[in-house]
Amino acid sequence: MTAVAxxxxxxxxxxxxYANGVHALKDVTLTIPAGMYGLLGPNGAGKSTLMRxxxxxxxxxSGTIALGGIDVIRQKDEIRQTLGYLPxxxxxxxxxxxxxxxxxxAVLKGILDRRARQEVVEALLRKTNLWDVRRxxxxxxxxxxRQRFGVAVALLGDPTLLIVxxxxxxxxxxxxVRFLNLLSELGQNxxxxxxxxxxxDVSELCPRMAIIDQGExxxxxxxxxxxxxxxxxxxxxxxxxxxxxxxxxEHAVISTKLHAGRTVARVASDSSPGPDFEPVxxxxxxxxxxxxxxxxxxxxxxxxxxxxx
Amino acid sequence: xxxxxxxxxxxAYQARRVRTWIYFAILxxxxxxxxxxxxxxxxxxxxxxxxxxxxxxxxxxxxxGSAAARDVQTRMHPLVYTAPIRKAxxxxxxxxxAFCLNALILLAAPLGMLVDFLLPGGKPxxxxxxxxxxYFGAYGFLALPTAFLFTAVQFAFAALTxxxxxxxxxxxxxxxxxxxxxxxxANVFHLPNLDALLDPTARMILGRIPETTLIEMDAVLLGMxxxxxxxxxxxxxxxxxxxxxxxxxxxxxxxxx
Numbered sequence: 001m002t003a004v005a006x007x008x009x010x011x012x013x014x015x016x017x018y019a020n021g022v023h024a025l026k027d028v029t030l031t032i033p034a035g036m037y038g039l040l041g042p043n044g045a046g047k048s049t050l051m052r053x054x055x056x057x058x059x060x061x062s063g064t065i066a067l068g069g070i071d072v073i074r075q076k077d078e079i080r081q082t083l084g085y086l087p088x089x090x091x092x093x094x095x096x097x098x099x100x101x102x103x104x105x106a107v108l109k110g111i112l113d114r115r116a117r118q119e120v121v122e123a124l125l126r127k128t129n130l131w132d133v134r135r136x137x138x139x140x141x142x143x144x145x146r147q148r149f150g151v152a153v154a155l156l157g158d159p160t161l162l163i164v165x166x167x168x169x170x171x172x173x174x175x176x177v178r179f180l181n182l183l184s185e186l187g188q189n190x191x192x193x194x195x196x197x198x199x200x201d202v203s204e205l206c207p208r209m210a211i212i213d214q215g216e217x218x219x220x221x222x223x224x225x226x227x228x229x230x231x232x233x234x235x236x237x238x239x240x241x242x243x244x245x246x247x248x249x250e251h252a253v254i255s256t257k258l259h260a261g262r263t264v265a266r267v268a269s270d271s272s273p274g275p276d277f278e279p280v281x282x283x284x285x286x287x288x289x290x291x292x293x294x295x296x297x298x299x300x301x302x303x304x305x306x307x308x309x
Numbered sequence: 310x311x312x313x314x315x316x317x318x319x320x321a322y323q324a325r326r327v328r329t330w331i332y333f334a335i336l337x338x339x340x341x342x343x344x345x346x347x348x349x350x351x352x353x354x355x356x357x358x359x360x361x362x363x364x365x366x367x368x369x370x371x372x373x374g375s376a377a378a379r380d381v382q383t384r385m386h387p388l389v390y391t392a393p394i395r396k397a398x399x400x401x402x403x404x405x406x407a408f409c410l411n412a413l414i415l416l417a418a419p420l421g422m423l424v425d426f427l428l429p430g431g432k433p434x435x436x437x438x439x440x441x442x443x444y445f446g447a448y449g450f451l452a453l454p455t456a457f458l459f460t461a462v463q464f465a466f467a468a469l470t471x472x473x474x475x476x477x478x479x480x481x482x483x484x485x486x487x488x489x490x491x492x493x494x495a496n497v498f499h500l501p502n503l504d505a506l507l508d509p510t511a512r513m514i515l516g517r518i519p520e521t522t523l524i525e526m527d528a529v530l531l532g533m534x535x536x537x538x539x540x541x542x543x544x545x546x547x548x549x550x551x552x553x554x555x556x557x558x559x560x561x562x563x564x565x566x
Contacts, residue, residue, distance in 0.1 A: 018565055055391050057563035076561075080393040091384035096322060107314040108392040153388050 014063030038202030041212035047195040055085040084159030094139025144175040219297035235277040254289035315402030340421025358447040373463035374476030376407035390561035461548040
């Protein structure tokens with residue numbers, strides 16, 4: 001398949017219920033264009049289930065998934081030719097070096113020519129900053145190094161569909177920045193889907209995003225525009241912790257933070273909720289909490305003003 | 310090419326492990342000590358090979374178990390299962406590597422028996438009238454088919470349960486299950502020869518070779534005909550059925566806990 005401008009991942013009406021009754025995904029519909037796309041949601045929202053489906057490891061009970069002309073559910077072999085997957089949780093063989101395991105994966109991904117493979121393996125080991133430790137056994141790698149090794153495996157063979165599930169969860173701040181830089185270098189010809197519960201991952205990288213909670217897509221948006229949409233509607237008030245229940249009864253509190261022993265509550269309101277509140281600059285975190293709290297997006301009780309159905 | 314790479318990588322991974330060579334060393338020493346370093350007929354060599362095969366089957370299921378289940382147990386399987394590889398290449402390469410490793414380990418049996426002869430100053434009488442190479446016949450006809458069968462059983466249990474430890478359990482369940490089945494079948498149908506046929510190690514067939522002198526028994530063994538040949542072919546065929554079943558049931562997929 002040639003990478004054309006119209007490359008697009010289409011998820012239509014995907015639902016999944018586990019044997020234990022957990023309704024992991026409810027009628028999920030998303031259209032994901034080429035470029036970085038953020039899937040933001042709390043732990044247990046169904047992100048990993050969706051990511052595994054896109055990575056051909058799980059099938060939905062109903063719904064369809066297609067990349068370009070390929071049916072992801074039925075044409076697993078075709079998708080795997082062009083797939084890169086970094087799972088949320090994975091291990092590696094402990095008693096083998098990064099270089100030889102990456103070389104092995106390169107063959108599995110179809111890079112059969114020895115010289116081409118050597119070049120690809122070296123380039124990826126350098127890119128992921130593992131070149132100096134390439135001869136070390138993977139059993140001795142730290143979590144961050146193993147994560148970067150996973151990135152190298154995922155990037156083998158220039159995938160047109162890259163699925164990256166909670167990649168920054170176990171990384172320290174420096175590793176996280178390096179990892180995000182690595183992702184942002186990827187070409188615009190690929191669909192790169194990044195799932196995370198960290199709002200900053202999305203605001204720093206993704207021109208498009210969706211918010212998911214309890215198996216439902218609450219909002220599909222462009223982060224910059226979504227922040228603009230709620231600008232002027234977010235207010236802040238500093239209170240003591242025991243005053244919070246009363247505040248929550250009277251106002252739409254979307255998030256609270258402890259700061260120097262005081263509680264900072266953020267409230268969504270179209271007009272000033274009172275003299276004790278001060279207006280604040282909205283950010284993507286406010287968008288996220290507004291969506292979760294049902295102030296915007298599909299969870300809103302009134303007919304959605306977003307105009308989507 | 311991918312098949313070859315999967316085979317090569319697995320074989321090299323386990324050939325570098327100490328465990329593999331500990332199995333080899335144990336078999337070698339036991340083979341050597343079993344008769345004080347001497348074998349005086351093909352028949353005794355065959356009997357010992359069967360015993361050593363049983364020892365191997367109980368000692369080394371981890372070879373097949375780890376070839377089949379290491380990806381899941383190290384949690385590397387999401388990376389492997391999403392690679393563009395065919396199930397036949399993956400399972401075939403892993404199984405063949407496990408079988409070759411086991412064949413290598415079992416080579417300790419004839420080597421252990423013959424080492425005292427092969428070393429400088431070895432006495433010719435300890436191996437009887439046949440050339441040393443004849444003793445590898447027991448390895449080829451008895452050890453290898455048994456290894457093929459048990460590797461298949463161990464591999465199947467580990468691949469389908471996704472846990473290497475089930476290769477041990479599989480060995481025991483299979484051996485005990487087949488003993489009971491053979492006994493029941495032979496009694497119900499009044500066919501005493503059937504239970505020897507249904508003995509995967511061929512131990513009972515050896516026990517029933519009617520000739521009285523070791524030389525005559527050796528002649529029967531060298532012929533490799535009749536019920537012995539039938540037994541070996543039967544179990545290789547059963548091993549192939551087990552592998553086919555494993556291939557059908559195995560899936561590159563996530564399994565919810």
